Amino acid sequence: MTLPITGTAxxxxxxxxxxxxxxxxxxxxxxxxxxxxxxxxxxxFTVLKVMFTAIVVGGIGVLLLHQAGHAAYHIKPANMLGxxxxxxxxxxxxxxxxxxxxxxxxxxATGSVHALVGFAGMLAGGILYALSFHWVNEHILSVAxxxxxxxxxxxGIADWIWFVILAGMAAIxxxxxxxxxxxxxxxx
Amino acid sequence: MNETxxxxxxxxxxxxxxxxxxxxxxxxxxxxxxxxxxxxNPLGVTxxxxxxxxxxxxPVMGAEGLKTNPYWAKHLPRWDYGTLFLIGTxxxxxxxxxxxxxxxxxxxxxxxxxxxxxxxxxxLAVAFLGGVLAMYGARMAGGCTSGNGLSGSMQLALSGWxxxxxxxxxxxxxxxxxxxxxxxxxxxDVSAAQKEHNS
Numbered sequence: 001m002t003l004p005i006t007g008t009a010x011x012x013x014x015x016x017x018x019x020x021x022x023x024x025x026x027x028x029x030x031x032x033x034x035x036x037x038x039x040x041x042x043x044x045f046t047v048l049k050v051m052f053t054a055i056v057v058g059g060i061g062v063l064l065l066h067q068a069g070h071a072a073y074h075i076k077p078a079n080m081l082g083x084x085x086x087x088x089x090x091x092x093x094x095x096x097x098x099x100x101x102x103x104x105x106x107x108x109a110t111g112s113v114h115a116l117v118g119f120a121g122m123l124a125g126g127i128l129y130a131l132s133f134h135w136v137n138e139h140i141l142s143v144a145x146x147x148x149x150x151x152x153x154x155x156g157i158a159d160w161i162w163f164v165i166l167a168g169m170a171a172i173x174x175x176x177x178x179x180x181x182x183x184x185x186x187x188x
Numbered sequence: 189m190n191e192t193x194x195x196x197x198x199x200x201x202x203x204x205x206x207x208x209x210x211x212x213x214x215x216x217x218x219x220x221x222x223x224x225x226x227x228x229n230p231l232g233v234t235x236x237x238x239x240x241x242x243x244x245x246x247p248v249m250g251a252e253g254l255k256t257n258p259y260w261a262k263h264l265p266r267w268d269y270g271t272l273f274l275i276g277t278x279x280x281x282x283x284x285x286x287x288x289x290x291x292x293x294x295x296x297x298x299x300x301x302x303x304x305x306x307x308x309x310x311x312l313a314v315a316f317l318g319g320v321l322a323m324y325g326a327r328m329a330g331g332c333t334s335g336n337g338l339s340g341s342m343q344l345a346l347s348g349w350x351x352x353x354x355x356x357x358x359x360x361x362x363x364x365x366x367x368x369x370x371x372x373x374x375x376x377d378v379s380a381a382q383k384e385h386n387s
Contacts, residue, residue: 004228013227014269018276020219021231025277026284027204028212033297040356040363046209051337053213058220059342071224074339076330078346083336086329087351089321091358095366097318098297100333101326102233104319105274106281113295114315121319126234126241128320129327133259136328151344162344174210 003070022106031106033098040095045177052170060163080144097121205288220342229269232335234326236270238263303367
């Protein structure tokens with residue numbers, strides 16, 4: 001078997017991988033409005049636990065795969081103005097919608113009607129973006145466009161040191177959260 | 189109020205409503221290894237969604253109209269990897285919720301109702317606008333929580349981490365404006381939301 005798999009077989013795998021992703025989002029509790037909004041109110045840390053763990057575990061594996069020549073990187077260009085502005089808009093959207101695009105799709109499947117209405121909003125947002133892309137591309141995406149750069153290149157700090165730092169941060173942050181949650185439960 | 193549902197409802201792993209979040213994070217991490225190595229295609233959602241937006245716009249704009257748009261020319265609607273991945277996501281969540289008996293119609297969620305009342309119109313209007321903003325912002329940034337936040341960050345991309353941190357700060361400010369300062373600590377609201385979730 002030669003990797004990566006392409007063609008029709010990859011389309012079958014797309015459904016399988018997507019299925020697992022949706023299952024994990026739903027069982028993780030992050031296809032739920034209350035969980036996501038309460039993360040941003042700092043009352044429920046499920047989203048952070050899921051995402052930070054996934055980044056550290058996924059990142060270490062992808063780094064090893066990459067170094068062994070089994071995985072290519074897919075780095076999105078660091079168009080800094082576009083990312084900062086886009087992420088700021090996204091943050092407002094995520095808290096008002098109550099989902100991000102992936103968890104929104106998962107929530108529709110679990111019966112969330114407001115997720116479905118927001119999904120229609122996302123399609124409208126996609127249309128608005130395509131219609132305004134010419135202007136955005138010229139005036140926003142081109143500002144502070146640093147290219148497809150990675151933190152090790154920007155900082156001079158090696159990949160594995162980054163993951164030691166991130167894993168250490170995760171351990172400390174999760175330790176604090178678990179302690180706070182235990183204290184919170186005792187108060188009830 | 190004082191009984192959490194995990195203890196009240198013991199269930200097998202397949203039927204349990206929630207899995208341990210760290211375990212789920214590990215699962216998504218392992219899934220990332222597979223998608224990078226096996227199909228050379230990182231986790232992402234909104235690239236496919238912009239193709240779907242194109243499919244919605246096509247009856248109005250025409251196939252030629254899409255091709256002459258500088259954005260859709262690169263994201264024409266098609267049954268490709270990203271689109272099928274998203275369809276898989278829908279069914280994964282559906283089967284997951286069905287097995288744990290968590291498929292239920294939700295129009296005005298508990299946390300929203302507590303703050304903004306039971307109005308259906310109000311919730312749906314804000315959900316729609318939120319969806320518009322989430323998609324528009326994600327496309328401007330080049331990806332959403334999945335493409336930038338997860339896939340980008342785990343590759344140590346400057347774009348991914350810039351997105352993740354900015355999005356989180358923006359979300360915190362938005363929640364603060366919408367809901368005000370946190371009155372009680374963690375867990376109390378969690379159990380309220382859980383209670384609602386399981387009612």
